[in-house]
Amino acid sequence: MRKLILFIAIAAITAFSVAVVEAQIRQPGWRLPEREPREQIEPLPWDLQAAGHLLRRAGFSASPGELQRIVDQGFEATLDELLDFESIDDSAMEAQLAEREYSLVRLNQNERLRANAQNLQRWWLYRMIHSRHQLVEKMTLFWHDHFATSAQGVNFVNGREEPLVLVQNQTLRSHALGNFKEMVHAIARDPAMIYWLDNLTNVVGEPNENWARELMELFTMGEGNGYTEFDIQEAARAFTGWSVVPPRRRDSAEVLTFAFYPQRHDFEPKTVLGQTIVSQPGSEGVLDGEQVVEIIFEQPQVAEFITAKLWDFFVYAEPPEEIVSQLAEGFRDSGYDLKSLMRSIFEHPHFMSTKAYRAKIKSPVEFMVQAFRELEVGDPDNIPRLSQFLGLGQNLFLPPDVGGWTSDAGWINTGTLLARYNWLNCLTSNREGLDPRCVLGSEAPEIELPGARRIRDQIDVAGIIQENQLLFAVNVVDYFVRALLQDDVTLDTRYALEQYLLTGDDGLPAEFDIENEVTVDKKVRGLIYLVSLQPAYQLN
Amino acid sequence: MHHRRDFLKKLTMLSTALTAPTFLVRGVKAAKASGMAQAQLGNPNRILLVLELAGGDDGLNTLIPYRNDRYYAARPTLAIRPEQGILTLDDEFAFHPALTGLKELWDEGKVAITRGVGYPNPNRSHFRSRDIWHTAEPETVASDGWLANYFESLQESGSLRGVNIGGRVPRAMVSEEGSSPSIQSIATYQLQTDPRYAAQDGDNKNAAFQEILSQPHNRFRFEEYVTQTVLDATVSSVALLEGQESYSSSVEYPNSALANNLRTIAQIIAADIGVTVFYTSISGFDTHANQVVAGSNLTGIHTNLLGDVSGAIKAFYDDMVEMGREQDVVIMTFTEFGRRLNENGSLGTDHGTSNQMFVIGDPVNAGMYGVQPSLDPGSLDPVGDMIYSVDFRSVYAHVLNNWLGADSAEILGGDWLDPTLTFV
Numbered sequence: 029m030r031k032l033i034l035f036i037a038i039a040a041i042t043a044f045s046v047a048v049v050e051a052q053i054r055q056p057g058w059r060l061p062e063r064e065p066r067e068q069i070e071p072l073p074w075d076l077q078a079a080g081h082l083l084r085r086a087g088f089s090a091s092p093g094e095l096q097r098i099v100d101q102g103f104e105a106t107l108d109e110l111l112d113f114e115s116i117d118d119s120a121m122e123a124q125l126a127e128r129e130y131s132l133v134r135l136n137q138n139e140r141l142r143a144n145a146q147n148l149q150r151w152w153l154y155r156m157i158h159s160r161h162q163l164v165e166k167m168t169l170f171w172h173d174h175f176a177t178s179a180q181g182v183n184f185v186n187g188r189e190e191p192l193v194l195v196q197n198q199t200l201r202s203h204a205l206g207n208f209k210e211m212v213h214a215i216a217r218d219p220a221m222i223y224w225l226d227n228l229t230n231v232v233g234e235p236n237e238n239w240a241r242e243l244m245e246l247f248t249m250g251e252g253n254g255y256t257e258f259d260i261q262e263a264a265r266a267f268t269g270w271s272v273v274p275p276r277r278r279d280s281a282e283v284l285t286f287a288f289y290p291q292r293h294d295f296e297p298k299t300v301l302g303q304t305i306v307s308q309p310g311s312e313g314v315l316d317g318e319q320v321v322e323i324i325f326e327q328p329q330v331a332e333f334i335t336a337k338l339w340d341f342f343v344y345a346e347p348p349e350e351i352v353s354q355l356a357e358g359f360r361d362s363g364y365d366l367k368s369l370m371r372s373i374f375e376h377p378h379f380m381s382t383k384a385y386r387a388k389i390k391s392p393v394e395f396m397v398q399a400f401r402e403l404e405v406g407d408p409d410n411i412p413r414l415s416q417f418l419g420l421g422q423n424l425f426l427p428p429d430v431g432g433w434t435s436d437a438g439w440i441n442t443g444t445l446l447a448r449y450n451w452l453n454c455l456t457s458n459r460e461g462l463d464p465r466c467v468l469g470s471e472a473p474e475i476e477l478p479g480a481r482r483i484r485d486q487i488d489v490a491g492i493i494q495e496n497q498l499l500f501a502v503n504v505v506d507y508f509v510r511a512l513l514q515d516d517v518t519l520d521t522r523y524a525l526e527q528y529l530l531t532g533d534d535g536l537p538a539e540f541d542i543e544n545e546v547t548v549d550k551k552v553r554g555l556i557y558l559v560s561l562q563p564a565y566q567l568n
Numbered sequence: 569m570h571h572r573r574d575f576l577k578k579l580t581m582l583s584t585a586l587t588a589p590t591f592l593v594r595g596v597k598a599a600k601a602s603g604m605a606q607a608q609l610g611n612p613n614r615i616l617l618v619l620e621l622a623g624g625d626d627g628l629n630t631l632i633p634y635r636n637d638r639y640y641a642a643r644p645t646l647a648i649r650p651e652q653g654i655l656t657l658d659d660e661f662a663f664h665p666a667l668t669g670l671k672e673l674w675d676e677g678k679v680a681i682t683r684g685v686g687y688p689n690p691n692r693s694h695f696r697s698r699d700i701w702h703t704a705e706p707e708t709v710a711s712d713g714w715l716a717n718y719f720e721s722l723q724e725s726g727s728l729r730g731v732n733i734g735g736r737v738p739r740a741m742v743s744e745e746g747s748s749p750s751i752q753s754i755a756t757y758q759l760q761t762d763p764r765y766a767a768q769d770g771d772n773k774n775a776a777f778q779e780i781l782s783q784p785h786n787r788f789r790f791e792e793y794v795t796q797t798v799l800d801a802t803v804s805s806v807a808l809l810e811g812q813e814s815y816s817s818s819v820e821y822p823n824s825a826l827a828n829n830l831r832t833i834a835q836i837i838a839a840d841i842g843v844t845v846f847y848t849s850i851s852g853f854d855t856h857a858n859q860v861v862a863g864s865n866l867t868g869i870h871t872n873l874l875g876d877v878s879g880a881i882k883a884f885y886d887d888m889v890e891m892g893r894e895q896d897v898v899i900m901t902f903t904e905f906g907r908r909l910n911e912n913g914s915l916g917t918d919h920g921t922s923n924q925m926f927v928i929g930d931p932v933n934a935g936m937y938g939v940q941p942s943l944d945p946g947s948l949d950p951v952g953d954m955i956y957s958v959d960f961r962s963v964y965a966h967v968l969n970n971w972l973g974a975d976s977a978e979i980l981g982g983d984w985l986d987p988t989l990t991f992v
Contacts, residue, residue, distance in 0.1 A: 226856050226914065234913030238856055241693070251696055257951060344789070386788040421736060428736070431695045437793055441737045442749035442801035443757060445794070450760045457762035516787075524779035531775075533768040550765045557762065558776050563785045563794040 070382040074103055080514040081385055084568050085342050086110045086374060087162025089398035092511045107374055110163040111205065111367055121158045125151065145179050148194055149424045156397045157405075163370070167204035168197065169393060170341050172424070175200065175215055175247060176432035177224045179425045192220035192284060193425050208334060208364040209325050212248060216317060217286040219272045225430065232268050232294040240264035240320075242430050248324050250333040255301060262298040266305055266316040269293030288314040301327065325364065331356035335369065342370075343379050344387040345436055351378065386516070386567040389436045392420035394568060395448060399455060399560065402511050403487050420447045440566065449561060456557040458486045459549070489552050493542060501529040501540040504552060508559045516564050529555055613896045614971055617833060617846045617884075618715070620738065621877065621903040623854030624694065626870055627923035628909065631681065634662045638943035643911045646865055653866070658936070665866060666874040669882025670926075677934040678885070679926060680991035682963055684941045686922030686956025690905065690949075694854065694919075697904040702739035704961050704980050714964060715845055716743035717979045718972065728804050730845040731836065733829040738847055748847075749804055753832055754812045758805050811839015819887040826850045827880040834887045837897070844972070850876060853903060857914035868915075877901075881928060898929040898971050898992060902960065908953055909943055921949065922956035925963050927991050931971070937989050962986040 072078040079098040083090050087110065090098065098106050109116065156165045179193045196218050203211035215221050216239075222228060225239035240263035245251045269292035272284040288311060295307040298316065305319050324330060335356040339347040355376070359369045378384055390398065399405070421444045422433055498504045505525045509517055529551050532538030541547050559565070629646060633639050634654055640647045648654060654662035655671040661681075663671050673679050687706040691697045703710035719729045720743065730741050730748035741748035751757045761770050785795040815838035821827040829848040836843055852873055860868035881899060888894040906923035922941055941947070941954035949955055965976035965984035971992050977983045 229857055229912075229914035231913065236856060236912065236914060237918060245693055246695075251693060252691075257692070387790070389790050389794070429694065434736070437790060438736075438742070440790075440794055440797050442797055442804055443732075443737070443751055445797050446757055446759055446801050446805060450756075450758075453760045453762065457764065459764075518783045521780050521783050524776050527779075528772055528776040531772050533772075535771065550762075550769055554762060554765070554769055554773055558773060558780065561777055561798075562780060563791055563798060564788065566794045567788050567790060 068382050069378060071377065072380045072382065072385060075099065076510070077385075077514045077516065078103070078380060079106070081380070082106060082374075083162070084390075084394070084398065085166075085379075085384075085388075087166055088156050088394065089401050091401060091404045092507070094401075095514075103380070107371070110374075111371055113161040113164055113205070116160050118160045121155070121160065124158065125154055128154065145423075145425055148179070148191065148197075151194075152197065152424055153393075153397060153400075156393070157400050164201060164204050167366070167370075168201045170338070171200040171204060171211070172197065173427065173432040174337070175221065176427035176430050177220050178427055178429075182220045182223045192223065196220040197425075203366075205367045205370065206365075208359075208366055209321070210364075211366075212243075212321055212325075213318065215247070216243070216267070216270070216321060219284040219286060222270060222272055222286070227267060227270050228272070230264060230268050230270065231292040232265075235261065235264040235268060235294070237261060237264040239267055239270075243320075244324065246430060246432075248330045248333065249327060250329060253329050253333065254327060259300050262300045263320045265294040265296070266298045266300065266320045269313065270317055328356075328360065331359040331364070335359055338369065339373060340435065342373055343376070343384050351376065386564060388568040389439050390566055390568045391433065391435070391439060392422035392444075392448070393424060395420070395566070396451065399452065399512075403455070403556070404492070405455070405486050420444055420451060445566075448566065452557055452560045455486055456553050456560070459553075487553070487556065489548060489556075493548065493552070499542055501526050504529060504540075504542075504555060505559075508556050512556075512559050513562060513565060517559075517562060521562070525555060525558060528558060614973065615837060615844060615846065615893075615897045616967060616972060617830075617848075617897060617899045618740070619877070619881075619899060619901045620847070620849035621853050621873075621901060622698070622849045622851035623903070624697075624905045624907055624919055625853045625873075625903040625923060626855060626859065626917050627903070627906040629859075629870060630664050630667070630874060631657075631683070631924050632662045632664060633660060633940065633943070635660055636943055638909070638945075642909045642943070645915060646860055646911045646917065648865060660940070661936070664871070664874050666871045667878040669878040670928075671878075672882060673885060673928060674934070678930060678932055679928050679934055680932045681924050681926055681936050682958055682989065682991065683924045683936065683938040684922050684954070684957035685902075685925050685938065685960050685963060686905075686954075687959055687961070690921040690953070690956070692905065692919040692921075692951075694904060699739060701902060701904055701960060704964055712743035713738070713740035714979060715740045715847070716748070718845070718968060718974055719748070721974060721979055728807065728841055728843050730847065731833075731843050733832050733846065733848040734825065735849065738849065741845075741847060748845075749800065751808070751832065751836075753828075754808045754835060757808060759802060807841045808836060808839060811836060811841050814838055814840075817887050817890055819883055819890055821883040821887075822876070822879040824876045824880060826876050827883060830880050830884040831887070834884060834891070837888075837893060838891060855907070855916045856912065856918060857916040859916040862915060885928070894930040898927060898931055898967070900963075900967055901926040901928075906954065908951075909948065910952055921953040925960070927963075927967070929992075931992055933991050935991070937991055958986065958989070959984060962989055966990075967992065 072081065076095060076099055079095055080089065082103065083095065083098060083106075086107075089095075156169070159165050175196075177193060177196055179191075182192050196215075199214050199218055200211070203214060221239070225242055226236045227239045230236040230239065237260050241260045243263065244255045244260060249255060269289045271287050271289055271292070273287040274284070290310050290313050293307070293313040293316070295309070295313055297307070298305045300320050301323050303323050305316050305323075307313050307316055332352055336347055336352045339352065339355070355369065355372050358372055359365070362368045373379060421439060427433055492498070492507070493504070496503075496507055498507055505522055509515055509522065509525070529540045530537055540551065626646075628639060628643075629648060632648055632654055634648075634650050634656070640649070648664065650656075650662070653665040655665060655667060656662045657671075657674060663674070670679065687700060689706065691700060691706075699710075700706045702713050704714040715730055719741075722729065728749075732738060732741055732748055732750040734752060735750065737748055737750045749757075761773055781795065781798060785791045812835050815835040817831075817834065821831045826848070833846045833848065836846070850873065852869065855870055858868060859870045860866070884899075885894065888897050902925050903923055906920040907917035908920040910917075912918050924938075937958075939957040941957055943954065947955065961980050961982075961984040965980055966986070966989045968974040968976035968979055969985060976985065
């Protein structure tokens with residue numbers, strides 16, 4: 029050990045000697061990444077980087093220990109775990125979640141929307157971080173973006189305080205890997221959606237087209253993809269009278285449920301996509317809207333549209349047409365079974381290929397949740413303030429509009445990038461007794477949340493050092509480069525990171541003493557921050 | 569793109585006395601002091617401020633055709649009657665009563681209104697129509713924004729040619745080559761470091777970070793894009809912080825998000841750091857329901873929104889006057905579509921087609937431009953919407969050529985100049 033310390037002290041002086049030392053003391057199995065960039069389609073060998081790729085896409089990344097388990101058990105077994113989640117017991121997470129008592133309804137009058145949105149966000153973040161059903165949570169995030177509904181326009185309308193977006197979120201989760209047609213039927217009856225797209229006011233004689241338009245444009249067929257303005261107007265008439273049961277009392281805690289009001293329904297025949305719908309009398313008039321959904325799902329473009337969007341989200345942007353049409357055909361043949369479609373996507377040669385590897389930009393939620401999991405932070409209660417979501421550009425339960433969020437390059441500009449970096453600074457520098465001054469986005473004051481825990485040390489730096497026996501600067505660099513980037517850095521970057529640990533406050537070479545609390549507090553936290561500032565860390 | 573990387577590389581070689589409050593300040597300060605950044609950070613005297621009214625403003629209740637019976641017949645609940653305090657502009661049109669600030673500017677001859685603006689085959693989807701306005705391309709789906717195309721047409725490009733204030737960067741400012749920054753406030757647009765050790769260790773982090781950035785970042789799709797954005801962010805954040813210090817104003821802005829954004833724009837203008845185009849937006853104009861309060865059509869969402877717009881613009885204009893910059897700034901408003909002539913049954917209006925655009929400022933030739941579309945049933949389209957008379961690209965073209973001195977044909981992919989539009 030004494031000899032190694034000496035080597036490292038020398039290494040601080042010249043780059044050449046660093047290279048010598050690097051070669052001698054690197055852990056076995058360490059190698060420089062040799063991924064060919066972008067367009068080349070080479071299969072990924074099954075290794076740490078491939079496992080990281082799979083878990084970043086089909087879940088929210090993992091701790092180094094969990095990632096190693098994935099490497100050991102192999103691709104197919106991992107895919108089975110992700111897809112056949114029903115056999116995996118997640119009750120511990122559910123119990124933890126219940127114990128945390130996130131107050132999901134009714135705080136005080138003035139702060140209710142913001143507080144509820146924060147609570148909902150923490151509740152969901154906790155699931156994303158801790159659920160063993162990682163693909164279910166990832167798919168739910170996809171569907172939240174697809175059926176984008178904002179608490180801003182839905183909750184607390186007319187004094188009602190039911191967290192309708194929470195109900196919708198659970199609906200999306202229950203269908204996340206189920207049947208897509210059934211999910212659309214469920215969403216058509218979803219109270220949040222009925223509020224959001226104005227179907228409450230879609231009544232006979234005065235149809236409101238909002239839901240009918242987005243049903244075709246955004247949710248199933250794609251903009252301008254085989255329907256006309258006339259189809260929208262007719263479909264809107266078919267959904268007249270689709271509404272909700274009002275609460276019995278103004279402050280009722282009960283959740284609104286779907287209701288069909290025949291007296292508000294237009295019983296005249298409608299023609300949607302060339303098919304005539306003849307109403308049944310009375311409460312059977314509800315079948316008109318259901319028939320619209322059935323007619324839409326007879327259109328081949330539905331499978332194409334959804335398959336392309338899933339591919340874009342899970343694999344890479346702008347999928348080749350032949351891949352989409354091949355996968356879409358299987359999707360249609362399966363009767364819109366999402367689980368089999370997702371299996372086909374993950375088993376497609378392009379998924380585990382250089383063309384997909386780090387070829388997407390992390391969404392803010394992926395970025396945050398993955399950092400939590402990779403650094404084993406575990407508790408989202410303090411760090412992700414509502415204002416920080418805003419600065420990053422993705423506020424869960426509060427999408428900008430029904431079109432949902434952006435993707436890839438759309439996430440990144442100088443403003444959102446600074447917000448991401450400052451969020452990382454908060455995450456790495458937030459510790460007991462220190463105000464991290466995480467000034468991002470709006471400067472709304474934090475709200476004291478019932479049930480929210482006050483854990484100040486976000487990253488258990490000392491615990492990680494001890495558990496992984498990180499004795500020297502090089503070990504610290506290796507550990508965090510692996511945890512956050514699965515070694516996807518250049519050799520020179522490793523030098524720079526190591527030099528950082530081996531530099532004192534005066535800018536001169538200094539010893540890195542892992543026993544020194546100040547050194548650990550200052551330098552290891554600083555190092556984690558610097559590793560996470562890698563441009564590649566923004567890539568999924 | 570390469571010159572910016574070279575620029576930052578040069579920065580890392582410079583050094584001055586260390587008084588840096590934030591990460592990476594030192595290099596940029598040195599660059600400015602040495603005059604190296606002059607090409608990057610110029611001092612434009614022709615600034616365009618684009619204000620988007622997102623959601624589809626109800627143009628007929630904004631610029632009220634108060635002598636038109638069709639307007640009153642189609643809107644028994646929503647129509648605003650002359651005796652309700654409309655702000656009369658001429659013998660045909662009046663502003664909504666909430667637009668008092670804008671009316672003052674009109675009276676001073678600072679407002680040009682182009683009526684009947686739209687495009688062929690109007691699309692009533694927010695997203696598609698917004699994209700059409702942002703890309704100036706109604707026929708095919710385009711990805712490059714019209715302002716991004718303008719920035720690329722400039723000889724001396726730079727990371728701060730365009731800035732969006734508040735929210736996401738609009739597609740208008742995004743192209744394959746990158747996007748303009750979006751700034752919530754100057755104070756938050758800074759790269760931070762561990763506050764406990766900023767003084768002792770900030771420089772070490774700075775050095776390591778610069779070394780990391782100087783590595784090749786071209787292994788993965790989007791990696792260069794992200795890296796370039798990091799460089800742009802560090803340079804622009806420091807420049808804006810310095811600029812903010814030179815701003816002071818006695819103008820009281822209203823308390824609204826839009827007014828805050830316009831004040832930030834005023835601060836950046838005061839900083840003289842070379843921003844040519846500012847962009848900001850106010851959303852909420854998608855008034856399908858409860859556009860007005862039942863029984864009181866002068867109160868409600870739309871009135872509040874128009875009040876915000878009018879108050880913020882007036883304060884901003886006054887601030888420009890106080891700064892002596894009123895000759896340098898032109899404001900242009902747009903919205904993705906107008907709303908339907910007929911009101912719906914929800915105290916609201918559904919998506920429509922054409923609308924007016926406002927161009928505001930000292931350099932403006934005030935008055936009415938374009939032809940207001942007829943509201944007669946026979947003159948409406950089959951859905952019941954107004955038929956446009958001026959293509960929005962003609963308004964863009966005029967602003968690009970006559971205000972920004974650009975070649976609009978190159979930027980918009982065709983000659984859209986209309987000789988009847990002489991508003992600036």
